[in-house]
Amino acid sequence: MPELPEVETIRRQLAQHVGGRTITDVEVLDPLLVDPEDPRSFEHRVSGRSIEALRRTGKYLFVDLDGGEALALHLRMTGQLLWSASEPLEPTPYARAVFRIDDGSVVTFADVRRFGRAWLLPPGRRDRERAWGGRTGVDALSPGFTARSLQNSLRGRTASVKGLILDQRIVAGVGNIYADEALFRARVHPRREGGSLGADEVVRLHRAIRDRLRMGIAVGGASFDRYRDAHGGRGGMQDLFLVHRRRGEPCPRCRTTIEKGVVAQRGTYWCPRCQPLPEVGEC
Numbered sequence: 001m002p003e004l005p006e007v008e009t010i011r012r013q014l015a016q017h018v019g020g021r022t023i024t025d026v027e028v029l030d031p032l033l034v035d036p037e038d039p040r041s042f043e044h045r046v047s048g049r050s051i052e053a054l055r056r057t058g059k060y061l062f063v064d065l066d067g068g069e070a071l072a073l074h075l076r077m078t079g080q081l082l083w084s085a086s087e088p089l090e091p092t093p094y095a096r097a098v099f100r101i102d103d104g105s106v107v108t109f110a111d112v113r114r115f116g117r118a119w120l121l122p123p124g125r126r127d128r129e130r131a132w133g134g135r136t137g138v139d140a141l142s143p144g145f146t147a148r149s150l151q152n153s154l155r156g157r158t159a160s161v162k163g164l165i166l167d168q169r170i171v172a173g174v175g176n177i178y179a180d181e182a183l184f185r186a187r188v189h190p191r192r193e194g195g196s197l198g199a200d201e202v203v204r205l206h207r208a209i210r211d212r213l214r215m216g217i218a219v220g221g222a223s224f225d226r227y228r229d230a231h232g233g234r235g236g237m238q239d240l241f242l243v244h245r246r247r248g249e250p251c252p253r254c255r256t257t258i259e260k261g262v263v264a265q266r267g268t269y270w271c272p273r274c275q276p277l278p279e280v281g282e283c
């Protein structure tokens, strides 16, 4: 599933190609993409609009249109936003919507599993916030995400720290990959109760989350599955994973065998020596 670095990679690429340009035509091939809006109405509202900016919060991509509306996009499990300089010669597999740009280029929203979504947000801050409904909290790389805000979110919580940092209302943009990598860097077991972390551990975890996300952006995201960037290319983060998807391999820090289990309903990887789990009842 694309996380913050993957969406940011796509945002940067699309901003270069289509920022400031006009969407001449939209074709919705799968009505589920824009549900509950009528596909023809969506096409009508987006066609002819110019793209003023591309922004991102967490895993959401926002395309600011002239007139103040914004197109919100979420790739979910397998969504892709593919740019091509001209109309593709053959139909893009699993294409769900096609956005044609005034320079002849095309952006295709493709999605095998069809969980991805696109919808229009109204202009005006208040209306937009109402339509948005607090889907996502503070972006992990924004100045608003601090060690202190993380500490406040974890305080008193008995849920696993991994489950808490996956909660997009606590910190937006972290998914299964970067959660495992950040917890390893911070030397915190993913199953620890959120409220049990000491202040120094929270500081380490905050720093590790940002460090791993920035590394992911620097190498264009992680592509062990269907993730592709806007050019159809692969990222390099999968080659830099420290523990994620490395069960049975030696820990890069201490050589202990990396373990895998299920935490917060997600396949989770950790080093049992670098990330100790206190025994129940231990002080």
Ligand SMILES: [Zn+2]
Residues within 6 Å of the ligand: 251, 252, 253, 254, 255, 256, 271, 272, 273, 274, 275
């Ligand atoms: Zn280790």
